[in-house]
Amino acid sequence: MNVCIIGTGYVGLVTGVCLAEIGNNVICVDKIKEKVDLLSNGKVPIYEPELDNFLQRNIKNDKLAFTTNISDAIKESDIIYICVGTPPLSNGQADLHYVEEVACEIGKYINDEKIIVNKSTVPIGSGDWVSMVISDSIEKNNKNKNVSFNVVSNPEFLREGSAISDTFFPDRIVIGSSSKKAIDKMLKLYEPIINQSFNWRDSERLIPKNTKIPVVISDLTSSEMIKYAANSFLATKISFINEIANICEKVGADVSKVAEGIGLDKRIGPAFLNAGIGWGGSCFPKDVSALSNIAGEYGLSTQILNAVVNVNREQRLKITQKIQNELKIIKGKTIGVLGISFKPDTDDTREAPSIKIMNDLVNLGARVKAYDPIVSAALGSLSKKVEICSSAYEAVRGADMFILATEWEEFLKLDYAKIKDMMRSPVLIDGRNYLDKNSLEKQGFKYIGIGR
Ligand code: UGA
Numbered sequence: 175m176n177v178c179i180i181g182t183g184y185v186g187l188v189t190g191v192c193l194a195e196i197g198n199n200v201i202c203v204d205k206i207k208e209k210v211d212l213l214s215n216g217k218v219p220i221y222e223p224e225l226d227n228f229l230q231r232n233i234k235n236d237k238l239a240f241t242t243n244i245s246d247a248i249k250e251s252d253i254i255y256i257c258v259g260t261p262p263l264s265n266g267q268a269d270l271h272y273v274e275e276v277a278c279e280i281g282k283y284i285n286d287e288k289i290i291v292n293k294s295t296v297p298i299g300s301g302d303w304v305s306m307v308i309s310d311s312i313e314k315n316n317k318n319k320n321v322s323f324n325v326v327s328n329p330e331f332l333r334e335g336s337a338i339s340d341t342f343f344p345d346r347i348v349i350g351s352s353s354k355k356a357i358d359k360m361l362k363l364y365e366p367i368i369n370q371s372f373n374w375r376d377s378e379r380l381i382p383k384n385t386k387i388p389v390v391i392s393d394l395t396s397s398e399m400i401k402y403a404a405n406s407f408l409a410t411k412i413s414f415i416n417e418i419a420n421i422c423e424k425v426g427a428d429v430s431k432v433a434e435g436i437g438l439d440k441r442i443g444p445a446f447l448n449a450g451i452g453w454g455g456s457c458f459p460k461d462v463s464a465l466s467n468i469a470g471e472y473g474l475s476t477q478i479l480n481a482v483v484n485v486n487r488e489q490r491l492k493i494t495q496k497i498q499n500e501l502k503i504i505k506g507k508t509i510g511v512l513g514i515s516f517k518p519d520t521d522d523t524r525e526a527p528s529i530k531i532m533n534d535l536v537n538l539g540a541r542v543k544a545y546d547p548i549v550s551a552a553l554g555s556l557s558k559k560v561e562i563c564s565s566a567y568e569a570v571r572g573a574d575m576f577i578l579a580t581e582w583e584e585f586l587k588l589d590y591a592k593i594k595d596m597m598r599s600p601v602l603i604d605g606r607n608y609l610d611k612n613s614l615e616k617q618g619f620k621y622i623g624i625g626r
Contacts, residue, residue, distance in 0.1 A: 175363055178203060178251035180244065180276050182213060184220060184337070184456075185293055185330050186257030191225060192341040194232035196366040201247045202240045213240045221521040221548050224338045245283040253363060254280060255291045256304070266463035268297050277304045280323075281311020288323045289356050293330055295401055295461060298468055301325045301350070301394035324356035327394045329401035334455065335519030342367060343380040346388045350397020357391055364389075402468075405461040406479055411446040412453045413485040419449035419625025420492070429625030430607055449625045451579060451605040452489035454516035454525035459483075490530045493577065494538070496603055496622055501574055505539030508598065510570040511560075513580025514546035521548040527605070528579035532560050545569035547582050567596060575601040581608040590617055 175198050179190040182204040194200040204210050212219060216230040232238035241247055248254060258272035273294055280290060290308065292301055305325045312321060327350035332340045347368065349360045366372040368387045376383065390400070419429040429449045437444030453459075462483060466476040494504075501507050516526035523529060528544070535542050536559045545563040563569040566585065570576045570593050578585060585608065594600045594617060601620040604611070614621045 175199070175253060175359075176251045177201070177363070178247045178254045179257055180204075180247075180255065180279075181258035181272070181294070182209060182240065183257065183259055184222075184334065185332065186255065187213075187218070187220070187229075188222070188225065188332055188337040188341060189255060189257060189293060189330065190238065191228045191232060192338065193363070194235075194238040195228055195342075196372045198237070198363070200232075200238050201251065202238070203242065203244045203247045204240065205242060205244075207242050210240045210242050221519075222337050223335065223519055228338060244279050248280055248283040248288075249285045251288070253289045253291060253359070255293050256280075257293045260294050260296055260460075262460045262463060266467045268295070268460070268464045270296065270300065270303075273300070273304065274307055277307035278311040278315075281308040281313075282315040284308070284312065284316065284321045284323060285318060286321060288321075289359055290323055290325045291360070292325060292327045292398075295329065295457070295464075296398060297464060298395055298398045298402070301327050301398060324351060324353040325394065326351040326353075326356050326360055327397035328360065329397060329404075331401075331404065334522055335517060339380055342372065342374065343370075344387055346390055348390045348392070348397050348400050350392045350394045350400075352393060361389065402461055402465040405458055406465050406482070408446050409453055409458040409462050409486070410478065410482045412448075412450075413482040413489075415447045415449045416452060416489050416624075417485050422625040427625075432625075449607060450489075451493055451527040451531065451624070452486040454527050456522060456524040459525045490527050491534070493527075493531050493603060493605060494534045497535070497575065497577075500601060500620075500622065504535060506541075507574040508541045508543065508572055509535055510573040510576035510597075511542060511544040512546075512566055512569060512576060512578045512585055513582055514544055514549040515580050518580055518582045523549055526580075529556065531577065531579065531605075532556055536560065543569045543571075543573065546580065547584050567593065571596045572598055574598050575603065577603045577605055578608060579605050581606040585609070590614060590619070594618055 177193050177198045177200045179186045179202045182202050190200045190202040209219060216233055218226045218229060256273060256276050258276055260268040260270060263269050273296060292304060329348055347364055349357055351357050368389060370381055370383055370385050415433055418432060422429040422432060433447040436442050437447050462479055466479045469476045498504060511528055511532055514528045515521055515523055532542050543561045543563050545566050550562060566588055600618055603622045607623045611621045611623060
C-alpha cells in the first residue's frame, strides 16, 4: 500500500520505517528541510537501537523516502498517518496545534478516498475533531468537495530503546473507527505483523512464527482512551512499587524480593515493578496529566492518578534526603551521577529523574559530575552548573558519593575496585536497584538502594 507519514519524530519515524520493512511504499513528510535531508541520507537524528539499519535498507530498496512536499505525499497515498507531537501545555493539556495544522493540510490536498490515522497521542474525542477540521478545510480550500475520508485511531505502544521490536512483536494492535471499510484496510496493512509472517531471522524472533497478534477493534473514543489508560496504569504500577519500596525500607524488607513475590501472581505480572527514582520520559508525565485534565473537564477528580504523580514527585526528593542522611552537609561535597537519560538505550532527557536530582544537588551547593553513555550535553540551565564527564570513571573521581540514575548496561561492567580507589569515600546510591549489592558491599562500598 502507499502510506504517508506526517511528522518524523520518534513515532513517525519508527512507524514509517517498519511499514516500509513489511513491504509498503512509505513517504515521510516533515517541514524541517535539514531533517528531511539528513534522513534521506540514511542518518537518524535520535538514538534508537537498529533504527538506522532499517532506515538505510528501506531507502536503498526504494520502499522509503522523505520529503517536505506534503501535497504530493497526501495525493499519492491511500493511508495518511498523523504523527506530529502533542507536547504538554503549562496547564497539563495536550497542545494540538500541530495536529490541527496537519489536518488542515490534509483537507486542502486530499484528492481521493483516504484513511487518516491518528497515531499521535491525542485527547479523547480528537478523532471526531480531526474529522471536523479536515471537512472544514475541504470546504474552504479544496476544489473537489466530494472527497471522502475516514479517521482511524491507532495508538502506538512503543517504548524508546526497543521501538523496532515493540512494533514487530506487539502485545496487541488497537484500531478504532466507525468505518468497517477503514478497519478492514488497516487490518490488511498490518496483516504481516498480525500473522507474524514477515521476514525475520528465526533465532531473533521474539514470538514464534505464525503466532497471531491480538487485535482490539473499537470505536474511536475507546481506542483513544486505551492509550491513556495503558500509560496511566503502567505509571501507577511503578508508583505503587515505589510506595511499597519506601515502606520496605522502614520495616526492613527487600522490595526486589517483594516485587518478585507479587509479580509471579498472573493477575499482577512481573513487568514494571522495578522500584527506583521514579518514572520520566516524554510519555508517562504528559499522558497521566492529560488524562487527569480530560477528567476535570467532566467535573471528575482523578484521585488515583493524582496520587501516582505525587508519589513520583516525592520519589525524586527522597534521593536528596538519602544523600543528606549519609553526607549530612551537601554543600562542598562532590557527587558523581551515572546516567542522565530518563532510561537506558535512549538519548531522551525529558522529565528524566536525574535532571531534578542534579538540580537539587547543585542548589544545595554540591559539585556535580555526570556521565551518560549517549547524552553529552543538552542539559539546558544545568549545562553551566554540572560537569559533564567523558567516562564513568571521570564522573566518580574524587566523589564523596555516586548515584546510579539510569541503568545503562555499561555500568554493570565497570571496574568497581578501581572506582573505590578513585572516590573520596566509597558510597553509592543505586537509584535503579541495578548493581550487585552483595558484591559491592564485599568490595567495601556502602551500598544504598531503593527499598532494600
Ligand atoms: C512508554 C510506554 O511503556 C509505551 O508502551 C508507550 O508507547 C510510550 O510510553 C508512549 O506513550 O509513547 P517509554 O516512555 O519509552 O514508553 O518508556 P518506559 O519503558 O515505559 O519507561 C518509562 C519510565 O518508567 C522510565 O523513566 C523508566 O525508568 C521507568 N520505569 C519503568 C521504572 O521506574 N520502573 C519500571 O519497572 C519500569
